[in-house]
Amino acid sequence: MSKPILRDSSGDQRVATEAPTSNVSTVARRPADVEMARVLGTTAFRMALDPSGAGIAHWKHEPLHDVVEPMSHHVIMAYNGAMQRMERRTGRSVSIGTFRPGVVTIIPDGSSSRWDIPKPVDVVQLYLPRQTLQRVSDEAGNASPIDLLERTAHPDAITSRLLLSASDVLEGNGALDTLFRQQLTELLATRLLVAHAGSSSTLQPVVGGLSPTTLRRAIERLRSDTDADVSLTALAADAGLSRFHFCRAFKESTGLSPQAWLRQHRLEQAMNMLRHTEAPIVEVAVALGYGSQTAFAAAFRRLTGETPTEWRRRAR
Numbered sequence: 001m002s003k004p005i006l007r008d009s010s011g012d013q014r015v016a017t018e019a020p021t022s023n024v025s026t027v028a029r030r031p032a033d034v035e036m037a038r039v040l041g042t043t044a045f046r047m048a049l050d051p052s053g054a055g056i057a058h059w060k061h062e063p064l065h066d067v068v069e070p071m072s073h074h075v076i077m078a079y080n081g082a083m084q085r086m087e088r089r090t091g092r093s094v095s096i097g098t099f100r101p102g103v104v105t106i107i108p109d110g111s112s113s114r115w116d117i118p119k120p121v122d123v124v125q126l127y128l129p130r131q132t133l134q135r136v137s138d139e140a141g142n143a144s145p146i147d148l149l150e151r152t153a154h155p156d157a158i159t160s161r162l163l164l165s166a167s168d169v170l171e172g173n174g175a176l177d178t179l180f181r182q183q184l185t186e187l188l189a190t191r192l193l194v195a196h197a198g199s200s201s202t203l204q205p206v207v208g209g210l211s212p213t214t215l216r217r218a219i220e221r222l223r224s225d226t227d228a229d230v231s232l233t234a235l236a237a238d239a240g241l242s243r244f245h246f247c248r249a250f251k252e253s254t255g256l257s258p259q260a261w262l263r264q265h266r267l268e269q270a271m272n273m274l275r276h277t278e279a280p281i282v283e284v285a286v287a288l289g290y291g292s293q294t295a296f297a298a299a300f301r302r303l304t305g306e307t308p309t310e311w312r313r314r315a316r
Contacts (some may be wrong), residue, residue: 098252
């Protein structure tokens with residue numbers, strides 16, 4: 001069995017990753033371990049890279065306010081440590097989240113975003129080559145191209161626990177540790193296909209949750225800027241479930257109730273409008289469906305700790 005390459009304090013040694021198969025250009029992409037060392041400005045607390053191109057790393061880093069450039073791996077992260085709010089900006093889109101145990105963040109290969117994390121972070125990362133994910137998908141009988149969804153502090157206790165358990169086997173080159181990491185990588189890849197893949201999969205969805213197709217339809221309806229009915233009755237009817245079972249299954253799949261998901265989505269829309277337009281606060285409130293500027297300001301402050309005016313001033 002091949003041994004992984006362990007990162008030493010110099011950070012010079014690196015194993016080559018599998019050749020990419022994505023149609024997206026990979027000329028400027030760095031391996032994930034190299035890009036993380038650059039953007040975090042430190043060396044990993046512990047790291048193991050396997051000849052397959054996969055790797056697991058435990059980082060303890062300071063606050064981050066920088067752009068993570070495109071990488072040649074999917075990067076999946078799970079968190080230790082204290083809770084904290086953060087922002088992730090991709091183009092003109094802003095995602096906010098709370099780092100805490102039980103959530104995961106996914107950076108698909110080739111993507112780039114700016115991160116604003118105000119406090120130190122303790123995080124375990126999986127570096128997953130696209131080929132590994134595709135192979136696991138093929139072996140499960142699903143030959144369609146697979147893309148992972150971008151996630152920011154997304155509730156997924158199963159993936160979080162699996163990934164955090166890997167930090168205990170980064171101490172050496174022992175055969176058992178190597179085997180554990182390889183099997184854990186396979187298991188995590190399977191879990192990602194079930195819960196975080198962007199295309200249809202023949203794998204079974206999370207027990208008790210919505211199927212990927214049904215969840216996608218529900219989210220498209222919730223995101224709609226048209227007059228689509230986003231009532232609980234309409235959402236449940238479209239899924240072929242009772243309102244009770246739809247709410248339970250939606251929360252099982254996303255970690256949020258439909259109402260909380262929509263509130264989070266509208267907050268992200270509000271941040272985009274406040275940052276990138278000169279629209280008065282009252283117009284932002286109306287555009288997002290709030291009955292008054294006061295109601296919008298109160299909801300915004302509950303979620304961010306700031307008024308819309310204060311947040312706009314700081315964000316620019």
